[in-house]
Amino acid sequence: MAPFTEDELKAKVHEGFIVESVEEMTEGYRKSLVVQLTVQADTELMSAPAYWMAARYAPSTNTQVSAHAIIQDELAHANIAYRLLEDIGESKEQLVYGREPHEFKHPYGFDQPLDNWADLVVATGFFDRAGITLLTDVHENTSYGPLKRALIKIGMEETFHLRHGEVWMKRLSNAGGEVREMLQRSVDWMFPMTLEWFGLPDDMKRHTGQLDYKLKGLTNDQLRQVWMSATVPLCESLGLNVPAHYDESAEHYVLDYPFPCQYDALEKHWFFEDGEISWDTVFKRWKARGPMNQRYVESIRRSRGQVAKWLTAA
Amino acid sequence: MHEAVYEVFARKERGEPLRHIGYIDAIDDALARVYAWKTYDEERWFEMCVVPRSSIIPVNRTDGPFAAAAPREERP
Ligand SMILES: [Fe+2]
Ligand SMILES: [Fe+2]
Numbered sequence: 001m002a003p004f005t006e007d008e009l010k011a012k013v014h015e016g017f018i019v020e021s022v023e024e025m026t027e028g029y030r031k032s033l034v035v036q037l038t039v040q041a042d043t044e045l046m047s048a049p050a051y052w053m054a055a056r057y058a059p060s061t062n063t064q065v066s067a068h069a070i071i072q073d074e075l076a077h078a079n080i081a082y083r084l085l086e087d088i089g090e091s092k093e094q095l096v097y098g099r100e101p102h103e104f105k106h107p108y109g110f111d112q113p114l115d116n117w118a119d120l121v122v123a124t125g126f127f128d129r130a131g132i133t134l135l136t137d138v139h140e141n142t143s144y145g146p147l148k149r150a151l152i153k154i155g156m157e158e159t160f161h162l163r164h165g166e167v168w169m170k171r172l173s174n175a176g177g178e179v180r181e182m183l184q185r186s187v188d189w190m191f192p193m194t195l196e197w198f199g200l201p202d203d204m205k206r207h208t209g210q211l212d213y214k215l216k217g218l219t220n221d222q223l224r225q226v227w228m229s230a231t232v233p234l235c236e237s238l239g240l241n242v243p244a245h246y247d248e249s250a251e252h253y254v255l256d257y258p259f260p261c262q263y264d265a266l267e268k269h270w271f272f273e274d275g276e277i278s279w280d281t282v283f284k285r286w287k288a289r290g291p292m293n294q295r296y297v298e299s300i301r302r303s304r305g306q307v308a309k310w311l312t313a314a
Numbered sequence: 315m316h317e318a319v320y321e322v323f324a325r326k327e328r329g330e331p332l333r334h335i336g337y338i339d340a341i342d343d344a345l346a347r348v349y350a351w352k353t354y355d356e357e358r359w360f361e362m363c364v365v366p367r368s369s370i371i372p373v374n375r376t377d378g379p380f381a382a383a384a385p386r387e388e389r390p
Pocket of ligand 2: 161
């Protein structure tokens with residue numbers, strides 16, 4: 001039995017109380033934390049096969065090493081997040097091996113193929129920046145002690161991934177010509193993809209409890225602004241076009257395209273020209289999952305059954 | 315394939331306190347050492363060690379992961 005009522009715990013965490021054990025949680029708190037950690041763990045896990053399949057486009061042995069170092073980090077981050085889930089009563093075994101591919105909770109962006117070196121570079125520049133934006137907010141605000149501590153390591157490594165992405169974006173952009181066009185194409189599909197990742201706008205946001213239980217500090221729209229405040233100036237400094245700009249009078253970033261809008265995953269094309277769609281349509285697209293969902297999940301799990309058989313036979 | 319939880323402790327420099335930095339799951343001590351070293355590679359540690367969670371004997375707390383993992387007779 002939790003030592004607090006839901007309302008007491010909500011009040012306490014906003015006064016600075018840090019939760020350290022599952023026994024101190026109310027069921028509402030535990031459920032919100034499970035959702036948050038599952039999204040975090042699944043995102044880390046699915047980034048690994050996405051980056052791994054793209055690492056074959058690395059242009060040198062050095063870049064192979066750095067790409068695989070990133071993949072190794074992501075798998076470790078996933079492992080840590082699933083371990084945190086175990087300590088609050090969930091099963092890592094079930095989460096990793098017991099679900100259908102479409103039941104994973106990572107963002108739709110990690111259901112997409114990364115088809116060349118520019119895609120991988122922009123993924124580490126944009127997606128990892130989104131990861132840092134979300135996790136920094138959690139690190140600074142979360143009321144759950146074990147997660148706050150685990151995020152120290154994760155934050156350090158994400159910063160390295162991001163640096164890798166940004167340095168390479170600069171290099172490809174300076175190369176000019178065809179390379180730069182390829183880079184721009186990656187930016188074109190991944191910029192709106194990352195903005196969508198932050199989810200429903202605040203004026204439509206359904207209640208999730210993550211703010212009430214102080215599992216995070218910033219709202220979706222605030223997080224989108226933080227991401228843009230780093231990404232838009234970076235792209236502008238590299239001469240890359242992005243469909244967003246800083247509005248001096250409003251003092252925030254505004255989008256120059258209908259948000260949200262429809263996406264063709266096979267063509268990697270956003271239909272700006274068709275105008276704004278409903279978030280229900282977006283949720284339907286997310287739920288159906290993207291083109292690489294099954295392959296990515298299978299690539300994580302494929303040898304398990306066989307090795308388990310060897311070990312029981314031995 | 316039963317994995318146990320191991321707590322990971324490390325210090326960066328001589329003279330620093332040993333800190334709890336995380337945990338890993340492993341089927342035995344030998345693999346626990348490898349996984350800990352490979353997973354927590356964000357620093358060049360001066361010292362790292364692993365402890366099976368079930369070997370930690372809680373002194374004052376009756377809640378949390380250490381209490382849950384301790385053998386019954388060791389629980390406060
Ligand atoms: Fe990560
Ligand atoms: Fe990352």
